[in-house]
Amino acid sequence: MKTTTRLTGTFLVAGALCFWMSWLLMPEVGVTDAATILRLVSAQPERVLGSSVVQLLSAALFALAVPGLVRQFPGDKNSWMRAGTALLGVGACGDAADAIYHQLAYEMARPGIDQTAMLPVMRRMQTVDLKYLLPLILAFLLGCAALAIGAAREKIVPVANPLFFALAIGAGIAGGILGESIGVGARMVGLTCLGFLSASLVWMGVAIWKSDWKQDQF
Numbered sequence: 001m002k003t004t005t006r007l008t009g010t011f012l013v014a015g016a017l018c019f020w021m022s023w024l025l026m027p028e029v030g031v032t033d034a035a036t037i038l039r040l041v042s043a044q045p046e047r048v049l050g051s052s053v054v055q056l057l058s059a060a061l062f063a064l065a066v067p068g069l070v071r072q073f074p075g076d077k078n079s080w081m082r083a084g085t086a087l088l089g090v091g092a093c094g095d096a097a098d099a100i101y102h103q104l105a106y107e108m109a110r111p112g113i114d115q116t117a118m119l120p121v122m123r124r125m126q127t128v129d130l131k132y133l134l135p136l137i138l139a140f141l142l143g144c145a146a147l148a149i150g151a152a153r154e155k156i157v158p159v160a161n162p163l164f165f166a167l168a169i170g171a172g173i174a175g176g177i178l179g180e181s182i183g184v185g186a187r188m189v190g191l192t193c194l195g196f197l198s199a200s201l202v203w204m205g206v207a208i209w210k211s212d213w214k215q216d217q218f
Contacts, residue, residue, distance in 0.1 A: 008208055015061030021054050022058060045109055055099035148162040175188075
């Protein structure tokens, strides 16, 4: 059980860091316009490919954390952790699927590929087909928030931890309203929002790891 707890914390920390790093490598955050995506990817193809690989790793790490969370926080003990763990498992699938989207963009923007021919495909991926991915992404976001609330209720982390998600929402709203006027681009706003989410997960992972370490001292 002690080893499982430490591994769970380690997987959460590593998954969160890889998740944020994958978006740091991307040339933009939250872009859905097909032509803009192909143009941005064409300018930095290797970074986009690297981003997708790191994002796939983050999905695998989140999935590896799920069994440990289930064992440490049974459903009858904390309903927030139960819901958060289930949603994190679903969200890990969304994280991986999003990484494949980025790999697809990389392949579409490679030298020698007719981007004019690829444009309708990318446009459909970012409109019609996006509805299949969005529920999985939403599950990931809600799962992370539920885990933060559940961990706070278990007193694993302070109540300040779930507030990171309120800060992420606030940063997104403020960035959308004031970003251009104060010289803050959409990429910085997106990275800040994802940074709050990742910081919450890192804090939880470290706290879970330390909680087991403290038990070993007695």
